[in-house]
Amino acid sequence: MAVEWSGFTPEIMLHLDRGVRGTLGTQLQEALRTAIRSGRLEAGERLPSSRKLAADLGVSRGLVQGTYEQLAAEGYLTATGGGTTQVALTLRQSMIEQPAVASPVEAGIDFLPGRPDLNSFPMRDWLWACGEAARTASRSDIGYGRAAGSPRLREVLASYTQRVRAASISAHDVVICSGFTQGVALTLTVLREHGTQTVAVEDPGHREMTMHVRRAGLNPVPVPVDDQGMVVDELRRTAATTVILTPAHQTPTGVVLAPARRQELLRWAEEHDGVMIENDYDSEFRYDRRPVGALQGLAPDRVVMIGTVSKSLGPSLRLGWILAPSHLAPAIAEEKRRSDLGSPGLDQLALTRLIESGRYDAHLRRMRRAYAAKRVALAEALRRHAPHLRLTGLDAGLHAAATLPEGTDEAAIIAAARRRSIHLHGMQRYRVHRAPAPPAIVFGFGDLNEHAIRSGIARIADLLLPSTSHPV
């Protein structure tokens, strides 16, 4: 079934295939996306009313409304004041260029934490940097390079982390890796060889952390986190000599490790000959306060700091860095060599040029503004629809946590929201100990635009109300 309408220029033809059951909404979404991507529908063009398009296509008006809403959430369409819908005035490059593939958020709005704005990946800058890499590559950038990474990139990152994160490091002690996952795996393997047996992890915390510790042949032990960050007194009660933590913006609570706790932690490390593995995953994005320096800068001989471009540029680049104490750096580099010989040479060179040229900083400035706006959208939507919820972690990063009233059934809310195609993520999945703890939702907002954030919260507002019985 096809329909052609001519309410605006250029004409647009939409095909819906009724032979495929139950996917008319998806087909319509995809047809409109393709039309926008290919330029057949240009920025600013008005779409027919949902009533008119529904009549033309012979589908329900709700299906068209849902489609418009979804594409607005994705940034393709904008709802104007007068109740009409138009193609968004500023389409991101990736929307225009990318082929007609199914989008992972197509099925709804996903407040998944830990994902940056994929539509804002600076593809043009990255391609420019690849060209620069090609132009300036030496034989060692093309051949088997050093396992620790390109000397140029290590220099650039040593300066960068000193400038931006108040780190204290020589390029010699920087090891390039593929991101936090590999960085922590290499570090833990080396620490085991140096005698470590027990490793403390944050509770609640990233749920993969205990897997990493066990995979390295070590024992994980959870240490509680409160609104000041990790409770160091509890850490003292464990057998741990190594601790993995997220001091700049705790996953998932979003709290910043308080200055007093930092001092306690450093004392613990001195007294126990301890090592702190600092997961510095989204520290680039702070909104309200002055930047919080890295723990690494306070104790370079006791902290292994792991940073990555996964949040600042995009996860698929698979580039990160380990700032290691001098006595561990060579062993970590050797472990990198044994596991994969080193990270891709041209990619390393491209990142070098991106940082050297100032384009990396410029991108971060743009994204800081973009994420600040998303953050405001989330805070305002929650204040409006669920003013009773306490929101933590909004000072930095790409997620915040909303504590639900005591006795709320976290899982039931998540399930009910999912039935409305809103994907929520509960605090429960971050618990290491399965002990009872206040229910909460962790809202990731990095990869959602403001419209989607507002609309997503509005659509589940009733579920967040302080009541134990929820409509489904």
Place this chain on the structure above:
Amino acid sequence: MAVEWSGFTPEIMLHLDRGVRGTLGTQLQEALRTAIRSGRLEAGERLPSSRKLAADLGVSRGLVQGTYEQLAAEGYLTATGGGTTQVALTLRQSMIEQPAVASPVEAGIDFLPGRPDLNSFPMRDWLWACGEAARTASRSDIGYGRAAGSPRLREVLASYTQRVRAASISAHDVVICSGFTQGVALTLTVLREHGTQTVAVEDPGHREMTMHVRRAGLNPVPVPVDDQGMVVDELRRTAATTVILTPAHQTPTGVVLAPARRQELLRWAEEHDGVMIENDYDSEFRYDRRPVGALQGLAPDRVVMIGTVSKSLGPSLRLGWILAPSHLAPAIAEEKRRSDLGSPGLDQLALTRLIESGRYDAHLRRMRRAYAAKRVALAEALRRHAPHLRLTGLDAGLHAAATLPEGTDEAAIIAAARRRSIHLHGMQRYRVHRAPAPPAIVFGFGDLNEHAIRSGIARIADLLLPSTSHPV
């Protein structure tokens, strides 16, 4: 100190700094390279005679001669019949574009095995493919993709390995990795979890193999290799249930696993419920005979085949693939996820486009011709200067082995050659058992041009003579 000469156009100015002690030769080399790269010295231009340039610069004539010889070895200059030297007529793109950095072969001629021709890296094609990747990237190519790799690349590689290597695989059982090193590490870890304890490795063989086996918590056991490949009867005498081998072109002997041995090996695997890890590292390059299919195609349920672009394109791309039996593939993909979450998304997409577009095949055809010429240069030079040496492994790949007369001191020859800036690599470093074995030199020729190969062999010809006392 600067000199300007005008014996040819355009004028060229060379600066030598006498304040820096002992590096006049290096400075002169670099100044000439820079002049050629930047286009100030054009292809075919004649250089002043070594006598004249030495007088102009106030340096010894030997220093200028050495410089000319070095740059000829690198392909920048050509010695013409009449005793004059000119800029090479066909400069590789990488010579023109790359910046003035020190070349690793600057110090001499290195017959290092396992390195492809780095000057022939298809930078233009790769950059084109990066552009294609940028243009066609979907959100999942930019975000956290699948740990097993891009579905598109896995499809393309399944077809490619079936077409070129007679492999038998579904895209579902392809896992993208960073190369052989990571591929074997992931595979061995999974095999240990499946009960493997002892792993056979080739002797002589790649010296890192026992490290990989031990690192995975397994016991390595060496199995001898003769002129038919691995001796399967000896394998049967071990406790191994897994074997790592290079059937297409053995490292370092270069022999191809004979058909009868293949059948024996498959029988061993059937009888022992064994797994064969096939290191398919340089099978793209065969010269004399029809391609030898992969072992994987004969027993897809018992072979884990690991391939890579390290030799076909360049090591620094860090891209490889694992073709795994269906019952192991999901566990290998999970192990990849745990170790680094997956390989870089845009690089995977670039490789996909490179193969799809036919540019990968075209590059391989070019390189096959180039390596065939290098191979002829090596064989002829050795026939001329050391006709008594038996050369094996010339049918394929980027290295060949020359067996020295019984009683020759392999280490002494290597040391003597090094004093002439010719770097040789002996069979001894490939021995797993330190038992006495015939001395041999493994000549890698991938990254040397024909001039360097001929000149390198000529300069050590006397060392290869069947005598136990060698001039130094």
